Structures are given as C-alpha cells and as structure tokens.
Amino acid sequence: MIIDCHGHYTTAPPALERWRNAQIAGIQDPSARPRVADLKISDDELRESIESNQLRLMRERGCDLTIFSPRASFMAHHIGDQEVSRTWAAICNELCHRVSQLFPAHFAGAAMLPQSPGSDPRHCLAELEKCVNDYGFVGINLNPDPSGGHWTSPPLTDRHWYPIYEKMVELDIPAMVHVSTSCNACFHTTGAHYLNADTTAVMQCIQGDLFKDFPTLKFVIPHGGGAVPYHWGRFRGLAQEMKKPLLQEHLLHNIFFDTCVYHQPGIDLLTQVIPVDNILFASEMIGAVRGIDPETGHYYDDTRRYIDATAHLDEADRFKVFEGNARRVFPRLDAALKSRGR
Amino acid sequence: MIIDCHGHYTTAPPALERWRNAQIAGIQDPSARPRVADLKISDDELRESIESNQLRLMRERGCDLTIFSPRASFMAHHIGDQEVSRTWAAICNELCHRVSQLFPAHFAGAAMLPQSPGSDPRHCLAELEKCVNDYGFVGINLNPDPSGGHWTSPPLTDRHWYPIYEKMVELDIPAMVHVSTSCNACFHTTGAHYLNADTTAVMQCIQGDLFKDFPTLKFVIPHGGGAVPYHWGRFRGLAQEMKKPLLQEHLLHNIFFDTCVYHQPGIDLLTQVIPVDNILFASEMIGAVRGIDPETGHYYDDTRRYIDATAHLDEADRFKVFEGNARRVFPRLDAALKSRGR
Numbered sequence: 010m011i012i013d014c015h016g017h018y019t020t021a022p023p024a025l026e027r028w029r030n031a032q033i034a035g036i037q038d039p040s041a042r043p044r045v046a047d048l049k050i051s052d053d054e055l056r057e058s059i060e061s062n063q064l065r066l067m068r069e070r071g072c073d074l075t076i077f078s079p080r081a082s083f084m085a086h087h088i089g090d091q092e093v094s095r096t097w098a099a100i101c102n103e104l105c106h107r108v109s110q111l112f113p114a115h116f117a118g119a120a121m122l123p124q125s126p127g128s129d130p131r132h133c134l135a136e137l138e139k140c141v142n143d144y145g146f147v148g149i150n151l152n153p154d155p156s157g158g159h160w161t162s163p164p165l166t167d168r169h170w171y172p173i174y175e176k177m178v179e180l181d182i183p184a185m186v187h188v189s190t191s192c193n194a195c196f197h198t199t200g201a202h203y204l205n206a207d208t209t210a211v212m213q214c215i216q217g218d219l220f221k222d223f224p225t226l227k228f229v230i231p232h233g234g235g236a237v238p239y240h241w242g243r244f245r246g247l248a249q250e251m252k253k254p255l256l257q258e259h260l261l262h263n264i265f266f267d268t269c270v271y272h273q274p275g276i277d278l279l280t281q282v283i284p285v286d287n288i289l290f291a292s293e294m295i296g297a298v299r300g301i302d303p304e305t306g307h308y309y310d311d312t313r314r315y316i317d318a319t320a321h322l323d324e325a326d327r328f329k330v331f332e333g334n335a336r337r338v339f340p341r342l343d344a345a346l347k348s349r350g351r
Numbered sequence: 352m353i354i355d356c357h358g359h360y361t362t363a364p365p366a367l368e369r370w371r372n373a374q375i376a377g378i379q380d381p382s383a384r385p386r387v388a389d390l391k392i393s394d395d396e397l398r399e400s401i402e403s404n405q406l407r408l409m410r411e412r413g414c415d416l417t418i419f420s421p422r423a424s425f426m427a428h429h430i431g432d433q434e435v436s437r438t439w440a441a442i443c444n445e446l447c448h449r450v451s452q453l454f455p456a457h458f459a460g461a462a463m464l465p466q467s468p469g470s471d472p473r474h475c476l477a478e479l480e481k482c483v484n485d486y487g488f489v490g491i492n493l494n495p496d497p498s499g500g501h502w503t504s505p506p507l508t509d510r511h512w513y514p515i516y517e518k519m520v521e522l523d524i525p526a527m528v529h530v531s532t533s534c535n536a537c538f539h540t541t542g543a544h545y546l547n548a549d550t551t552a553v554m555q556c557i558q559g560d561l562f563k564d565f566p567t568l569k570f571v572i573p574h575g576g577g578a579v580p581y582h583w584g585r586f587r588g589l590a591q592e593m594k595k596p597l598l599q600e601h602l603l604h605n606i607f608f609d610t611c612v613y614h615q616p617g618i619d620l621l622t623q624v625i626p627v628d629n630i631l632f633a634s635e636m637i638g639a640v641r642g643i644d645p646e647t648g649h650y651y652d653d654t655r656r657y658i659d660a661t662a663h664l665d666e667a668d669r670f671k672v673f674e675g676n677a678r679r680v681f682p683r684l685d686a687a688l689k690s691r692g693r
Contacts, residue, residue: 153537158502160537195495195502200554200589204578205547212542232585236546236578242614243574246640246651247542272584278620298588309588 010351011313012335012342013067015185015231015267015291016075016116018105020062022054025104029083032097036089048100055107064115066294070313074346076339077105078119078150081296082198084189087157091125091132098123098136106144113349117342118146119185122173124155126162131172141180147342148229149177151184153210158193158202165210165228166217174223181340183227183265186210199297207235211264215248215256220263227263227338229289233270233279241282257284265338267291268312268330271298273305276315285326289334290316352693353655354677354684355409357527357573357609357633358417358458360447362404364396367446371425374439378431390442397449406457408636412655416688418681419447420461420492423638424540426531429499433467433474440465440478448486455691459684460488461527464515466497468504473514483522489684490571491519493526495552500535500544507552507570508559516565523682525569525607528552541639549577553606557590557598562605569605569680571631575612575621583624599626607680609633610654610672613640615647618657627668631676632658 028048035042063075079101086094102120109116120140122133140146151173154160163169165186177184191202207230220226230237237244245256253259265287270276280288291312298309307314316322316330336343370390377384405417421443428436440463451458462482464475482488493515496502505511507528519526533544549572562568572579579586587598595601607629612618622630633654640651649656658664658672678685 160500160535162537164537193502195504195506195551195555197551197554197558197589200557200586201547201551204550204582205543208546208550208578209537209539209543212539213537215542216539233581236550236581239575239578239581239617239620240546240612240614242612242617242644242651243640244542245646246613246642246644247539249642249645250640270582270584271588272582272624274620274623275581275584278581278616281616282614298585298592300588300591302584302588303591304587309584 010073011071011331012290013072013075013292013294014229014289014335014339015269015293016063016077017080017293017296018077018101018108019080019295020058021080021104022050022058024048024050028100029097032093033088036093045096045100050104052107052111055104056111059108059112062295064112067115070311072292072313073115075116076119076148076342077108077116079105079121081150081187082190084121084152085157086124086152086155086189087126087192089125091123091128094123094125095132095136102136102140102144106140106146109145117345118144119148119150120146121150122152124152126156130170133173134176137176141182141341145345147339147345148182149184150187152188153186153206154188157189158191158196164213164217166213166219174226178223178225183229183338185229185231187231203232203297204235207232208237211235211237211244211260214260214264215244215253216251224262227265229265229267229338231267231269231291231293233268233275234266234283238266238279238282261287265289265334268316269293270315271309271312272302273315273318276312277319277321280319280321285322285329286334288330289338290331352415353413353673354632355414355417355634355636356571356631356677356681357611357635358405358419359422359635359638360419360443360450361422361637362400363422363446364392364400366390366392370442371439374435375430378435387438387442392446394449394453397446398453401450401454404637406454409457412653414634414655415457417458418461418490418684419450419458421447421463423492423529424532426463426492426494427499428466428494428497428531429468429534431467433465433470436465436467437474437478444478444482444486448482448488451487459687460486461490461492462488463492464494466494468498472512475515476518479518483524483683487687489681489687490524491526492529494530495528495548496530499531500533500538506555506559508555508561516568520565520567525571525680527571527573529573545574545639546577549574550579553577553579553586553602556602556606557586557595558593566604569607571607571609571680573609573611573633573635575610575617576608576625580608580621580624603629607631607676610658611635612657613651613654614644615657615660618654619661619663622661622663627664627671628676630672631680632673
C-alpha cells in the first residue's frame with residue numbers, strides 16, 4: 010500500500026474559514042466571539058470536500074492512505090492567545106477526526122497543537138492526548154515558531170519543549186515539524202518560511218544533543234528537509250567541526266524526511282543522499298503548489314511519479330518509502346492497520 | 352582562468368578582532384572607544400595571512416583569482432549603530448583593498464556595506480562609492496537582514512533598498528546577497544541563517560517585480576542558492592500560481608547562483624537544474640566548513656573537484672562556470688583583467 014504521510018485539510022468547507030474570521034474579529038470585540046456550536050458542517054459537506062479533492066487525487070495517483078492534519082497555514086498560532094488557539098485547534102482536529110471516521114480506510118489523523126507565542130507547551134498536552142487517545146490520531150504537527158516568522162521561541166533542543174517530547178515518547182507518536190503562516194513580510198509562507206523552518210530545525214538538532222535525552226523521539230522534516238539534503242555535505246562538515254558523531258548516528262535514528270519535493274532532480278538528490286530508511290512518501294497535495302508542471306504535463310505535487318522514476322531506489326526501497334518506513338515511524342498507524350488486517 | 356567569486360578575509364591578523372572587540376566595548380563606554388589609527392597591521396602580516404591560507408589553497412586547487420570581501424560573519428551589522436558600522440566597514444574594506452594591492456593578480460575586492468538595523472541604506476553609498484571608485488572593488492555584499500536573524504528590514508523588493516540598486520546600476524556592479532552572524536538563537540549562522548537568507552531572497556524576487564524597475568540589476572545568491580535549486584519545481588510552481596513569467600524570464604536575467612555546495616550530489620543537482628549561464632564558481636574557502644570529508648578524503652570546500660567531476664557540464668560549460676559568467680556578472684572585474692592583458 011502507499012501511505013502519504015503529509016496531507017492537510019486544505020479543502021474544508023468555507024464555513025470553517027468564516028468561523029475563524031469571526032473568532033479573529035472576536036479578539037478585539039469579545040461580545041462578537043462566536044461559540045463553537047455556531048460552526049455547523051454536515052457529514053455530507055465533509056464527504057463532498059474530501060471525495061472531490063484529496064480522495065479523487067489519491068485514487069488517480071494510486072495512494073491508499075493519507076496522514077491528515079489541519080491546514081498548516083491556517084494554524085496561525087500567532088493570532089490571539091492560548092485560549093484562541095485552544096478553541097481553534099480543537100475545532101480543526103475534530104474535523105480531521107470526522108474525516109478519518111468517514112473514510113477510515115483512507116485517512117488517519119495527525120493533530121495540530123494549540124500553541125501560542127510565549128505560552129508553555131504544557132498547555133498543548135490535553136489536546137494532544139485527546140487526539141491520540143480519543144480520536145486515534147497517529148502523530149502531531151509541532152510548530153517550532155508559533156510567532157509566525159519572528160522566531161521568538163527557543164530552539165527545539167531547549168527544555169522548553171520537553172513536556173511535548175515526554176508525551177510523544179509516552180504515546181509513541183512522531184511529530185512533523187511544521188510551521189504555519191508567516192506574518193513577517195520577509196518570508197513568503199510556502200516559498201521561504203516553510204523551507205527555512207525545515208532547515209532550521211535540522212540544524213538545531215545537529216547543534217544539540219536532544220536525542221541523547223529522548224532516544225526514541227522521532228521528527229519528520231517536511232518539504233524534503235528544506236535545504237538539508239541539497240547541502241548534506243555542508244551539514245556533515247558542520248557536525249564534524251562541532252565534534253558531533255556522524256549524522257547517521259547523531260540524527261538519523263530520529264529524523265526522517267518526507268518527499269514533498271516537486272521535481273524529479275530534487276527527488277533524485279534526496280534518494281541519493283539520504284538513507285532510504287529515513288525517507289517517507291508524501292505529497293502535501295492540494296497544498297502550496299497546485300498547478301501542472303508545463304515541463305512534464307503532470308501536477309507538481311504528484312510526487313509518486315518522481316519516486317517511481319528515480320534510479321536510486323529498487324523495489325525493496327520503494328516499499329520502504331511508500332509504506333514500510335511510515336509504519337515504523339508512526340507505530341500507532343501500523344497498529345491500527347494491522348488491527349484491520351492491512 | 353578560474354575565478355572564485357566568493358571569498359572572505361576569514362584569516363585576518365588577530366589585531367583586527369581585538370580592535371573590533373574594543374570597538375564593541377566602546378559602545379557602552381565611549382571613553383574606551385578605540386581610534387581607527389590604533390589598528391596597526393603591517394603589509395607583512397597581511398601577506399603572511401594570505402600566503403599561508405587562501406593563496407596556498409588557491410594554488411593547490413588551481414584557482415587563479417578570488418573576489419574577496421570582509422569576513423561575512425564579522426560584518427555583524429546588528430552591533431551598535433550606523434556610526435559603529437561605518438567605521439568597522441571602512442576598516443574591513445581597506446584591509447581587503449590592501450590585500451588586492453599586495454596580490455593584484457589573485458584578489459579583487461568586494462565591499463561590505465555599513466548597514467545598520469533601521470538605518471537608511473543611503474548611508475551606505477559613500478563607502479560603496481569609495482570602494483568601487485578609489486579601491487577598484489568589483490562588487491558588494493548586501494545584507495538583507497542587518498538585524499542578524501530578526502528580519503526587521505523590508506523585503507529586497509521594497510523601495511527601501513532602491514538607493515543601493517540605483518548606485519549599483521550606475522557603477523555596473525552586482526551584489527552578493529549575504530547575511531552575517533545570527534544573534535537569534537534559533538538560527539545557527541552558517542547552518543541555517545545563511546541558507547535561509549538565500550532562499551528568502553530568491554522568493555522575495557519571485558514575489559516582486561524588482562527587475563522590471565532595474566533590468567540590469569544583478570544578484571549573486573551564495574551557498575548554491577540555499578534551498579532553491581533543490582526545490583526548483585516548487586519555485587516554478589509558486590511563480591506559476593502567482594501568474595509570474597517563467598523563472599527563466601522572471602529571474603534568470605538577474606539572479607545567479609554560486610557553487611558553494613559541499614558535496615558532489617549537490618553540485619550535480621545545481622548544474623542539472625539551473626542554466627549554466629547562471630552558475631558562478633565559488634568555494635567560500637576557509638569559511639563555514641573547513642574540514643576534510645571522510646567520504647572523499649578531500650576538503651568539503653574544494654568545490655572545483657565537484658565541478659570538474661559533474662557529468663552535466665562539458666568543457667564550454669565549465670569555461671562559463673569558472674570564468675566566463677564571472678566576467679559577465681562582474682563587468683569591472685572583466686575590464687580590470689583585460690587592462691592587464693588577461
């Protein structure tokens with residue numbers, strides 16, 4: 010089977026965005042703040058939004074299951090305070106949960122966290138536990154920069170984040186390290202901030218010794234790892250100057266890269282440079298880049314084509330990238346699939 | 352001949368750093384502020400610092416000439432105010448000028464600018480003109496984030512920067528877009544901030560229409576363009592969604608990538624994806640990554656080996672990467688070389 014480890018609910022019914030806009034308006038004017046119960050989205054609306062979009066493309070592209078989380082750019086943790094994020098995360102996660110219930114064969118949930126700039130990550134734990142224990146989610150998205158491009162939180166190696174990691178280890182779930190919308194005019198959200206965050210997160214892990222404290226902690230770095238595989242020699246050399254172990258030892262028991270790289274040469278490099286055990290298939294479809302590449306005639310984000318075409322993988326490798334690695338990195342997904350005989 | 356378009360004076364005699372430390376101490380205590388005349392570095396010291404380092408390696412690696420600018424991480428525009436930067440830039444540029452006078456066959460200068468957070472770029476013009484007109488410098492380094500990792504300046508497409516661009520066009524010099532030390536704990540200077548800045552600068556240029564206003568403006572994006580070539584499909588797709596022209600038209604008359612990518616697969620990707628006319632040889636030697644790659648037995652930053660070895664370039668292409676493109680992008684270098692019969 011083919012598992013896409015990186016999908017967001019980018020096609021949610023428009024009522025969701027209207028509710029969010031009302032919530033944002035309510036930050037200034039509490040009397041205008043909407044109630045959670047004001048948001049009404051029927052199962053039929055959810056079904057339609059998925060069947061005509063993600064599920065249609067998954068069928069066309071031969072993808073069986075997507076790990077599905079709330080729209081990354083809409084997390085916007087920089088808006089409002091802890092309470093605003095708490096309510097918003099709960100709503101978005103519940104919608105993904107409902108999608109996974111409507112299409113249990115095709116979607117497994119991953120949670121957004123109710124992060125907020127300057128707020129203690131412990132405030133995220135209740136939502137995290139609910140999503141995993143009650144909703145059956147198999148992972149989380151962790152935003153290393155809830156400020157939205159101002160980078161005011163400590164590095165991921167700081168003890169600030171340890172409560173999240175302790176809970177991840179306890180529940181045996183990985184985190185995709187994924188920022189949200191940039192509110193810094195220097196950084197285009199999907200063209201700069203996302204990729205910069207991926208690079209930044211990996212370099213933080215090289216500088217630190219986080220995985221000594223959490224040997225089983227697992228991070229998925231999206232968007233093919235930002236700049237990291239392209240500059241793998243630079244990162245190997247920097248680690249060497251810092252007297253760190255080889256990256257294979259220092260990073261690659263704990264860090265995995267997805268395949269959201271939208272052209273063949275990029276996937277060729279990724280699969281040449283990064284050990285196959287550390288690569289997870291993903292497309293982030295109907296996301297940042299939705300068009301058709303005039304050079305190929307296919308969707309940029311139809312990443313399965315690049316994996317199928319690359320000369321660096323044999324069939325056993327492709328099994329790992331498409332399925333095996335995802336089952337290993339997301340043990341709760343593996344368990345859920347096995348319980349259904351898959 | 353082989354021209355390295357990206358070298359910094361990372362090996363300046365220690366008196367320079369001592370003077371800088373005194374200058375920084377003098378920000379709090381003006382009575383302790385050193386005079387420019389307190390810095391004494393002899394020609395012999397300069398010669399020794401170059402002959403035993405950059406020039407030795409250039410000879411070993413068969414590189415003829417380096418475009419040489421002050422140490423990037425020491426620019427540290429975030430320290431002090433406009434006046435502190437003005438004095439510091441003048442000192443650093445003068446040292447590079449003296450190096451280019453001592454070794455005229457091997458070094459051509461590029462200027463650091465006396466940028467300062469929140470300061471009008473017009474304050475940089477006097478130093479820029481002195482370096483080009485009096486010192487014979489052939490380019491500048493432009494820091495898109497003088498705050499050192501807080502990204503408080505407007506994007507490079509903003510009119511804020513236009514005075515610099517007008518002067519660049521008038522003098523026919525390119526800018527390497529190069530940040531300095533990060534004082535944001537999230538960003539490792541050479542492992543995250545440098546690469547992020549490269550990616551950010553290119554995406555700003557994709558979003559904007561800067562080169563409509565300045566059709567002859569030229570930017571060199573260092574470190575192989577950050578994440579850009581690896582994600583070239585993503586950037587082509589993002590430009591397409593923004594209804595911009597193809598990147599060949601929109602960017603590549605004005606943007607060039609250097610070859611500071613420290614492993615063979617990275618250079619292979621760069622030379623496969625980016626048209627050869629937009630690639631300039633560079634090593635940034637004795638810079639971020641100074642060690643020997645245990646996988647090859649050679650210095651990571653000995654980038655000539657990767658250019659020589661890549662299958663994507665023929666001899667005519669290699670001439671462009673090693674020499675022809677640099678002469679085109681740095682017209683003042685070309686003129687200086689021709690005046691000496693080279």
